[in-house]
Amino acid sequence: VKQTIQTLADLVSGEVEGNPAIEIHGVGTLQNASPGQISFLANPIYRKQLAATRASAVILHRSNRDECKTTAIVVVDPHVAYAKIAAALFPQDSFEPGIAPSAVVSASATIAASASIQANSVIGNDVVIGDYVVVGPNCTIERAVKIGSHTRLVANVTICHGSELGSRVLVHPGAVIGSDGFGLANDRGVWIKVPQLGKVRIGDDVEIGANTSIDRGALEDTLIENGVKLDNQIQIAHNVQVGAHTAIAGCVGVSGSTKIGRHCAIGGGVGISGHLEIADKVTVTGMSLVSKSIPESGVYSGSVPAMQADQWRRNFARVRKLDEMFRKLATLEKQVRQLLERK
């Protein structure tokens, strides 16, 4: 949808410098935008592209205003303003309300009239689906699931029995919510299943990535609080709690009963052991292992960057000798101290 620069600036409480009447119909990067598109500068590494951009307008911070030759929308946080303006220019797909003829919906399910239940989806007994919910193609919703308003399951999503999703939750394809936790008891060498009797409860404004899985609780529930953002290919085990407004990047695994605080940022590929407590506002860098509770906010790291294989082998071989090196060093220190004292 076309909008004037003034309209877009008003959306984000920005100041227009230049021509507020220009109509914008799209977005682009500083480097590749064409006239009629709006761009933005949030990451300083792209600052040098500002002078040459062909965008009709640029969203930027006051400190970059002078380098911009085109109309600007000056804001405090250009990335946030861009997100809001792009959402205004490209509204989400809307879906016709109603139940597709090929969907299989239990007679005991309660489906809001404004909801869209799409082709070949399957909805079980006693499910409750709120206003404007979209259940995309080939989704499966088992019995007694509750889904709040404006939530969307894109396609091929599975929601297991009893799970509860809040409002404005977005679940990407292949995600599985409410599968059994990995609860096993070892009976003289043979694993027997511990029934998984809790459920999954998900707050409002949560996003769940493609092929991510969230297990139901063993006795009590697995909890994903409001505003949590989960990327793709994440595994959340039974009875985990993820605090509000925490973001977790792709390929992370969180083991059972761990509690992650609010406003945390967990990097890609991180593993978090079970039964830990992670404080609020903790950042963990990518591919680290968190094996102990983290009681204080801060940045935590434990990943080993790759280097040329020869160099790596040479140095890594010494890790196996570290304890020996440490002891040799102590001996040397003692000997040198004696030598120095003799004089």
Place this chain on the structure above:
Amino acid sequence: VKQTIQTLADLVSGEVEGNPAIEIHGVGTLQNASPGQISFLANPIYRKQLAATRASAVILHRSNRDECKTTAIVVVDPHVAYAKIAAALFPQDSFEPGIAPSAVVSASATIAASASIQANSVIGNDVVIGDYVVVGPNCTIERAVKIGSHTRLVANVTICHGSELGSRVLVHPGAVIGSDGFGLANDRGVWIKVPQLGKVRIGDDVEIGANTSIDRGALEDTLIENGVKLDNQIQIAHNVQVGAHTAIAGCVGVSGSTKIGRHCAIGGGVGISGHLEIADKVTVTGMSLVSKSIPESGVYSGSVPAMQADQWRRNFARVRKLDEMFRKLATLEKQVRQLLERK
């Protein structure tokens, strides 16, 4: 279903101490159970909650009997006993036999009359499905698959052609069994596909987690033996063998042709290289890389726990200097020896 404490104790050969006639209708943690529920003490960290629990009964070991103020079921292994009692109180969902009208089933498939083939599932030619099997919604079973009795595919499961599953196998949503292995030959820079002609064979009493994938063999078969338990988001490559009663936690990747022994425990996020042999009763701690065969049972580790990022950077920078440090240390040792001998 309600059961008396005596009935539950008899199930697990436990001794009742207290009132055997109380009826139990549910389960709960020591901390949160309410009257009418049974709880258990297996992990000693919860021992201090025993005195104050409101559970009507507690499953515990003789050694904790005295601290328990309520009726107790005394057993040798409280975790195993709890698993059996919870299963008795909460029987699995039962499913009506028959083929849902929306399921698409080949005329050449053989489906037991007691099996439940649910909405929008698709079953190919020459498939054989045993007694009391449940094929949940939106599952796809390709041609010539064989499934033993009492096996359940929860929903959205894909079983590729020729795969064989035993009895009492439980497959969670999004799992893929029998996809092509990653077999490639490099023809002067261009990868060409090596046909994957083996299949996947899965024993009895196996559990396969959400979004886990098990590839078919290249020439011979990929094998998952009886009683193996696989968590979510696991990748099992072609021609892997997993020995009976081995448990593998989430996000593990096992490369091609590796044989894992029986009764192993593989921690979350572990990677195992190809063409290895891992002995029976091997434990690998989470996020480790196994790059060589492990001929002896024991505990193996190679993961690096995260620490504060400043501390990590300071120490990790030295890993790149380890070989240099090692050589400097040797020189110093020699020099100090000379100095000591001079006297």
Place this chain on the structure above:
Amino acid sequence: VKQTIQTLADLVSGEVEGNPAIEIHGVGTLQNASPGQISFLANPIYRKQLAATRASAVILHRSNRDECKTTAIVVVDPHVAYAKIAAALFPQDSFEPGIAPSAVVSASATIAASASIQANSVIGNDVVIGDYVVVGPNCTIERAVKIGSHTRLVANVTICHGSELGSRVLVHPGAVIGSDGFGLANDRGVWIKVPQLGKVRIGDDVEIGANTSIDRGALEDTLIENGVKLDNQIQIAHNVQVGAHTAIAGCVGVSGSTKIGRHCAIGGGVGISGHLEIADKVTVTGMSLVSKSIPESGVYSGSVPAMQADQWRRNFARVRKLDEMFRKLATLEKQVRQLLERK
């Protein structure tokens, strides 16, 4: 299909030594092949099995000819020749053209007459599907997707709106192509979604493994070039580019906007940070973290092999002391130099 050894040799420009008229109907390993099957020797570790094989013929390199007692097909690259011969003996399944009655296909989709749209698949508005394409059971194809000829989606695959796939692409079950990238802006503690407006473009002859996910671009497109091979459980983030003929093993995660060169080989479980550039012909060993750009081809490594847990704990404890050790070593060197100079 049965073929004579001569016919198979002609396929791969091989020389027959022995009886060219024998008919071959199958393939097997050197160890387990039976008469009527052909085997191959590519990996030298199997050389000792050559003398005793019961295969009717063996594909091998000239240098191993003398040890082979049966008919041989002598070629330059036995692995490549085997791949081609196996493909000839075991042609891929063929599928009847047409749209299954249970498939739900938009009236505005363009489906080639030779394409096979299978049971319970769902195809959205304005989709274009080329000749001989196979859309397997329970697949979802959102609006405006374009799929080139001879491409196959095996089953349970999701292709999100606007994605473009080339010809002869093979997509395994559970894969998700075109899901939203993980684009978030932090608005005073609350994450807001950055609309993901790019798409995914995939070249020809690409293979995409089970449960792999490829996110759409934020502004520009995510690109997978010709001949790329992706194993299972891989995560490709928004705006990543993967160069032609690169192979990526299972469980790899590639963060946003990273460009991987052509002819690279990325080992299983590798993590690659965002906004990097990886040169052509780079190999990264399994479970490594790539956190900086790699401007030169070569082999890169950073993974820590597991060892016995006791040994590991003893040595790893010293990593936390590395910086201290380094400083002590420098002090000792200085002191010893002084002691040596005193004489």
